[in-house]
Amino acid sequence: MxxxxxxxxxxxxxxxxxxxxxxxxxxxxxxxxxxxxxxxxxxxxxxxxxxxxxxxxxxxxxxxxxxxxxxxxxxxxxxxxxxxxxxxxxxxxxxxxxxxxxxxxxxxxxxxxxxxxxxxxxxxxxxxxxxxxxxxxxxxxxxxxxxxxxxxxxxxxxxxxxxxxxSKNSYAKHSLSELHELLTIAVNDEDYEKAAKIRDEISKREV
Structure with a gap:
């Protein structure tokens, strides 16, 4: 190519x-x-x-x-x-x-x-x-x-x-329960960058 x-x-x-x-x-x-x-x-x-x-x-x-x-x-x-x-x-x-x-x-x-x-x-x-x-x-x-x-x-x-x-806003479409599931998966996969972004989205919802 x-x-x-x-x-x-x-x-x-x-x-x-x-x-x-x-x-x-x-x-x-x-x-x-x-x-x-x-x-x-x-x-x-x-x-x-x-x-x-x-x-x-x-x-x-x-x-x-x-x-x-x-x-x-x-x-x-x-x-x-x-x-x-x-x-x-x-x-x-x-x-x-x-x-x-x-x-x-x-x-x-x-x-x-x-x-x-x-x-x-x-x-x-x-x-x-x-x-x-x-x-x-x-x-x-x-x-x-x-x-x-x-x-x-x-x-x-x-x-x-x-x-x-x-894509910081890519998790906005997920429900709170889905975000917690995604957070668990990200941590288990040791993808801490993704986990941090999901955690930030959860924090905004739970304020």
Whole structure:
């Protein structure tokens, strides 16, 4: 399968959907865009990496990873968004140390935040772009406004391309008893990130 190089078009925030950000990737040799709905922390980290003049007083998590990698001569060579299954993007980071390459699985938002810090190219496969890529007809005067995100979100609903780990409101549709069952399953599976999100939803209901 042929790889398609992507660049970061930008990040948009929705004024109508709290906490919803869209990371918009653009194919280098084409007009299609690949939108991914991400969380606030990842959006902030990517935005800081895009704005070279912004230097946080203390390293963010992705900055810490970069510092750690530099200390041990680990380089991220490229990031590949290699799979889209049931609305979830799967990505890999191709890393190198002592001329030995390793492939590390990563959430797409984390992989891109790190790719920016390593100046590593971002790719996806043509079949993924054919499936999830969209054409956005954007007015240049409003290109950086929330209107992009609203278009992306409405299209994303059709494709189901939210990044699953950042879907904070995905448990809102469940009843309280169902949430307690899901919490038990998540803890038994040692998926503590999911358990924390379910617990937060339960806490909101029981206030």
């Amino acid at each position: 042929s790889l398609v190089k992507l660049t970061i078009k930008g990040i948009s925030y929705s004024q109508t959907q709290n906490g919803a950000y869209a990371l918009i990737l653009n194919e280098v040799d084409g007009d299609r865009k690949l939108p991914i709905v991400i969380g606030a922390f990842e959006a902030q980290s990517i935005a800081i990496a895009l704005e070279k003049e912004i230097k946080p007083p203390r390293p963010l998590t992705h900055d810490l990873f970069k510092n750690f990698s530099d200390r041990f001569d680990i380089v991220i060579k490229q990031v590949i968004i290699h799979k889209l299954v049931d609305g979830v993007f799967y990505s890999s980071m191709i890393c190198e140390r002592d001329k030995i390459e390793e492939i590390i699985d990563a959430r797409t938002s984390d992989a891109i935040a790190l790719a920016l810090r390593f100046n590593a190219p971002i790719f996806t496969y043509k079949n993924i772009l054919d499936k999830a890529g969209i054409f956005l007809k954007v007015n240049p005067e409003t290109e950086n406004s929330e209107h992009i995100l609203e278009d992306v979100l409405s299209t994303s609903d059709a494709f189901g391309i939210e990044e699953s780990n950042d």
